[in-house]
Amino acid sequence: MASAWLDEQQLAVLDAMHRAGCAPHDPRAIAFDGVRHRFRVAGDAPGSRNGWLILYADRIPSGAFGSWKTGRSETWSAQPWREASAAERRAWRRQWAEIQVRRAAEQRARHDRARARAAKLWERARPFVEARHPYLVAKQAPAVGLRQMKDRLVAPVRDLDGTLHSLAFIGPDGAKRFLKDGAVEGHCHVLGEPQGAKTLLLCEGYATGASLHRASGWPVVVGFNAGNLPPVAARLRRRYPDATLIVAGDDDPRTPGNPGKTYAEQAARAVSGSVVLPDFTGLDSGAAPTDFNDLHVLGGLPRIRAQLLAHRAAQSPMRLPPTSMAPARESGRSSAAPSVPATDFSPRAARSLAMANPRPRPTRRGDEGGGRGDGRRGRGGGASRNLYQEVTDRMIALIENGAAPWRRPWDRPRHPGVPALPFNAATGKPYQGINILLLLASGPGFADPRWCGYQQAQARGWQVAAGARGASVYFFKRLEIDADPDAEPPLDDDGRPLRRAIPLLRRHTVFHASQIEGIPTLEEAYGPTDAPLAHAWDRDAHLEALLRRSGARIVHGGVEAFYRPGTDSIHLPPRERFPASGGYYGVAFHELGHWTGHETRLNRPWCFDRHAPEYAREELRAELASAFLGAELGVHHDLDEHAAYLAMYLELLRQDNKEIFRAAKDAQGIADLLLDRHPEWRLEQGACVRRTEPLPGADSRARDDPDPPAVTPVAIPAPATDAPPPEPNPVAPVAPSSPPFSWVVAALDEARRPEADDSELGQLSRRIEAAFAGASRRAPAGAPAQPAADRLMPNG
Amino acid sequence: MLKHILKEPSALRAPWEALVASLDDAGLTETLVEELAELEALKALPEGLHPVVEAYLDTLPGYREGDRSRAAEQHRLRWELWQGLAMVVDAADLAALGLSAEDPSDG
Secondary structure: OHHHHHHHHHHHHHHHHHHHOOOEOOHHHOOOOOOOEEEOEOOOOOOOOOEEEEEEOOOOOEEEEEEOOOOOEEEEEOOOHHHOOHHHHHHHHHHHHHHHHHHHHHHHHHHHHHHHHHHHHHHHOEOOOOOOOHHHHHHOOOOOOOEEEOOEEEEEEEOOOOOEEEEEEEOOOOOEEEOOOOOOOOOEEEEOOOOOOOEEEEEOOHHHHHHHHHHHOOOEEEOOOHHHHHHHHHHHHHHOOOOEEEEEOOOOOOOOOOHHHHHHHHHHHHOOOEEEEOOOOOOOOOOOOOOHHHHHHHHOHHHHHHHHHHHHHHOOOOOOOOOOOOOOEOOEEEEEOOOOOOOOOOHHHHHHHHHHOOOOOOOOOOEOOOHHHOOOOOOOOOOOOOHHHHHHHHHHHHHHOOOOHHHOOOOOOOOOOOOOOOEEOOOOOEOOHHHHHHHHHHOOOOOOOEEEEHHHHHHOOOEEOOOOEOEEEEEEEEEEEOOOOOOOOOEOOOOOEOOEEEEEEEEEEEEEHHHEEOOOOHHHHHOOOOOOOOOOOOOHHHHHHHHHHOOOEEEEOOOOOEEEOOOOEEEEOOHHHOOOHHHHHHHHHHHHHHHOOOOOOOOOOOOOOOOOHHHHHHHHHHHHHHHHHHHHHOOOOOOHHHOHHHHHHHHHHHHOOOHHHHHHHHHHHHHHHHOOOOOOEEEEOOEEEEOOOOOOOOOOHHHHOOOOOOOOOOOOOOOOOOOOOOOOOOOOOOOOOOOOOOOHHHHHHHHHOHHHOOOHHHHHHHHHHHHHOOOOOOOOOOOOOOOHHHOOOEOO | OHHHOOOOHHHHHHHHHHHHHHHHHOOOHHHHOOHHHOHHHHHOOOHHHHHHHHHHHHOOOOOOOOOHHHHHHHHHHHHHHHHOOEEEOOHHHHHHOOOEEOOOOOO
């Protein structure tokens, strides 16, 4: 009886599965046991297991089935829905919800495993791609962000936060496949830096993206397949609401449904974007070209560029044409997404619409650019994003786009007492390490180094401007957990439960002072710019004093600057070879950065092989330290001639996603040591000695203590004028707790009394100074080069 | 759920999983995912969920002692971890990478 009953249900569900196109190859796969089963779908290849089903033998048998291959899934019940009672419907809904939860969990687990595999394979892949790789040669495409395994190119499949989810492999013949079980939907590979870009291109394939990127210079997002264009476009729109999104679609009218064009239009329609399709007019179309890479190969990059520029120029910033395709244009074929109603689809209008239908949760005015404020939905239970990779990817993109933050021109704030490097306007705390680099990359410049969080601003009565996009900084906080949740926790002396603390790295969003309404101006907070600067290091005497105070042995001669570890000496060309004294000090302090690496000081490893990673590591630290010092001291180190190093830095960062963190930390240590602000070390006779006294004039705890006490505001240096002091401003930002250059006193004293230094070094320095006083001639062209053996740690 | 992202599964998984599973059953996880970051939102959940919510709140450091600020902060950290917004880092990396501790007033 029971068997007959089941047979009947099996036939019923088999019939339904057959209609859905996912009937099992072997009907015995159908089992009403509440367990999910995988099976080979009839017609699929032997060994495949794309079908799934889960069936319950309840009073009303029900369940679900589907195919991972086609993405189709259906629910099934032995009793039609309309005949079911309310209780039966509730039970059925619950069963279906359980199925969904189970499927989602299984898929997450598969994705998690694939993500781990992807990370391992990506690490194993060679970062250096053969320039003559057959695929790249055939496509005339550069390798941007690719790696290579054997003869296959490897493209990372990441989310917009930089987390690696899967890999795409491209064979020499162009055959493509993805890592098994890896998540691709909504993920992509980005060429260029999308942050802050006005125009973003979205396309299907890597070669198409490379051609578009080369032709336009705009950031290009590769979605890997046509069906992935809509979800990637949606994520791009949420992340970059103000960018102009252009979907550069494939166009193959020979394929039924022309999926490239269809999905491109679907993606554009959903995100208020536009579609541009390659125009092959006048070119040899015998090979049935379909995409922009074909256009590149057949017609060259200028043709792509012209088409893109014409398309962008033709796009109305406020309105897209309704319902029909835009007419083909002379220099290209552009289309707005079809079937859109006649209304305003601009990002501005989209925001207005969102405001008209607000979410119940209070919204913030500024866009936090990530985290909870950017509209991304949660993915509870998923793996944590890798914030190290997120930061590293941002730095890589900046370097690739010639925007390395430490290579930006700088100028120190001209208000007395204002630090040169970013600090928090509400707490006065200077940002540290990697956060300095991130804010230098995000800010408008050095003129105002103040930043502030949204809530911090609100607490002070300031207001982040509507639409302001914040910058990301990273802090850690400790998550407290019980060692064993099932047991009573041990207690401390006060009877409180003892817990373990796990550090969590979190991203915060801060806004620049120029984005905050109501924040006092620098003049209001720090006084007028014409007041005497307490840290006027751009005066040569002060720079010289600081240089001398380091205790470094400096030898002048030759035409090259370098540090020689063997003799622990800095070698500089004579000052007369520098066109201006600022150039001399820029180079001198850069070499002084290398000098701090000696084993008696900060003890960094040395390497003399210019092609070795260790060499690049040291150079990166010296470059960063130069930037930090330069901002403080007002000297500039010209790095133009050392662009070759950037390629080495890129490799360092690609190999190790913590390297930029270490480099920023080390560079800050270098700068702090030379500026006598290092929390642990100070220089004495050119060697490091452990600091036993607190930092001069500073609350050193505020810098590195994991749980810093409330910051005591430091008085803003009073201008040396007869003017009465300004009235205290109750909402003024506190002055930085980092010492506003208290160490200046010692060095200034020394500068005023150079004759007080009777050491051998002091005498030598004065002789040099006397010999070259007033000289500021450009180094003669063709001057003899330093012997190669001396070029140990060059000025770079 | 947390077992995927936390290497200390026994500490958090049980209470948090119980809560999230209950929310899943009630069909609330997707719609309330952002609101769940706030401790107060948990208390506003339907009455049928109160027992599991209370059990969860009891596991939060500071909650029993009445330190709501600490409890809310710890809950937020759990939520961020669950959401993938925060990342567990090796304690040794704090100094090696120069990572900064968050100021209590940061935000």
